Amino acid sequence: MWTIPKPRYRNGLCAEGEAEIAVNIGGVRVVLFGDVLNRYPESRLAELVNCSTQNAEVISSLCDDFDPNRKEFYFDRDPDAFKCIIDVYYFDEIHIKRGICPICFIKEMEFWKIDQSVLDECCKSYLTEKEEELKEIASKVKLILEDLEVEASVTRSERCQRFLWRLMEKPGSSLPARIIAIASFLSILISSVVMCVGTIPELQVTDAEGKLVEHPTLEAIETACILWFTAEYLMRLASSPNKLHFALSFMNIVDFMAIMPFYVVLTLTYLGTTALMELANVQQAVQALRIMRIARIFKLARHSSGLQTLTYALKRSLKELGLLLMYMGVGIFVFSALGYTMEQSHPETLFRSIPQSFWWAIITMTTVGYGDIYPKTTLGKCNAAVSFLCGVIAIALPIHPIINNFVVFYNKQKVLETAAKHEVELMELKSGRDTHSKERDQEVNVGERSARNTKNII
Template sequence: MAVASLSVVIISIIAMCIHSMPDFHQVDHNEKEIENPVMTFFEGFCVLFFSAEFILRLAVAPSARKFLCSPLNIIDLMSIMPFYVTLACDLMDQGENTDLENVGKVVQILRLMRVFRILKLARHSSGLRSLGATLRHSSNEVGQLVLFLSVGISMFSALIYCVEKDSRESELQTMPIGWWWATISMTTVGYGDTFPVTPAGKLIGTLCIVCGLLIVALPITNIFNKFSKFYQRQKLIDLRQSNK
């Protein structure tokens, strides 16, 4: 059953990706975009499988309340509900009610929620479950990371603005652009769309990158240690369950 569920999850993700490609879009005689019948078939099949699986697990669960409060089961429910809500919106839209002129936008948003199906992989992955447990128990470390980055970004954005604002060649002419530059520099992303051009700005940029490496490394070490602990614990739990 686990192999079948995992296979359907992968098929659903692949179908969702293919559905976003323009080559697979279709239009009717009114030049209105319609659903590709092949993609609709795979979508319906996957949702029916997920729905049946969810209902069966709910039926055999000792406590329906605990079942519905489980994070993994909430993810399962959120992955199938957009299909039924979208179907209801499409049926309402056929009535050409003027009050439903924004139904199309709602449907598009609901279809984006299908991305939650990717999280269904957590049911079959010890690593993803361990990652979730790590994040739940690392609120202090994550909070410290956000605080350190916020202070550093605010400080370096102000410094880079002061030394670059008088240079015509520099794009760092405002504080918001400075925040963007400091964010991608401290996190070592470095898109390269904005960069300092003055010697003082380049010196500040060097300090910003070095400080970013140090700031990110400090809490990440504790988070990684917790992940290793939860991962080993989850592997033992999975091993015990497989031996039953």
């Protein structure tokens, strides 16, 4: 048992609140004073201290049990959480102690009728973080259930659409979906390699006009890859639940732009355009657009937890990256201006202007050092050494926060995935128990009906 000491207040309270009550919280007996509890008159304890002990109905609605002899109220609640909640009567704020689940603590506050506004700011941010984690778990569970559920009420076409959508968009849903994802990834790699190899002059052939063109074999491979990309895009579009959202998605726009150049060239060639020079210009522009299909590799980011973690780490590290860019920008401006000023005395200076010196400052501070622009005077070399050291320090400073964000989010994703799978297993176990109980009830009902029928026949 522990007793809360009675503090002294300047303003006297009503006589009703001067009484003391004993509450038993999960086996821990606590003695509280009425004048303290009445600081929050709408709370459960304040209602309990002000109610009459003769009113059994009110007492039963406020506590789990009551001993009239000892005048002790019993609550089947968490005593550790109650130790935090009782602080609000003395300090007007509550801190969630380490080891207590914040979501369960909020439920405790709701039971004791304490408003969440009394939570300290640090605890509010911690609670917000936990609520976001629960939302992420709920979203993951929803995605898993969408993959598992088969509603009997939907039509056959809707079931086929859902099956095709999971097949094309969710590689982890089945073995055929995983095979299609691997085939798509290999097609991207093959198409990219063919595009690069096709530019080698030794592998090109001469056409009827004496111009070097892509080898027919490489062109056939490229055509096969484009046909695969086209079929994949059309199947994903056909099975998409929201066609407009699918078409306006950034990665889907990239997919479309990677496919269309091939058909533009094919259409112009089939129509037999006479403006050959214009056609050649169009082909050059199309060749530049074909490189965009390499961006399809980023489509696999939603299936890779590593890439998702890296993206999140960069988003969480925008402040550090912004500071890095600011430091680098200031350093580039200062050292390029100094380098231009110090190198003007040399007759063969490579620093023609301050904007041209920006390039030298960038490759020096980032430790790249191409060597196309370099100082020739002693002061210029000293300036280059200082800029190099400042660049190393500026780049090294934000590395630790970025790595820390990466590790924290990676571990968090693993925990959320495990929690989501555990939640699905619990739901399946619960549904199995409900089904078993229903079947058992049906068997009992059948047995009762059979017994009644037998009795009537006898």
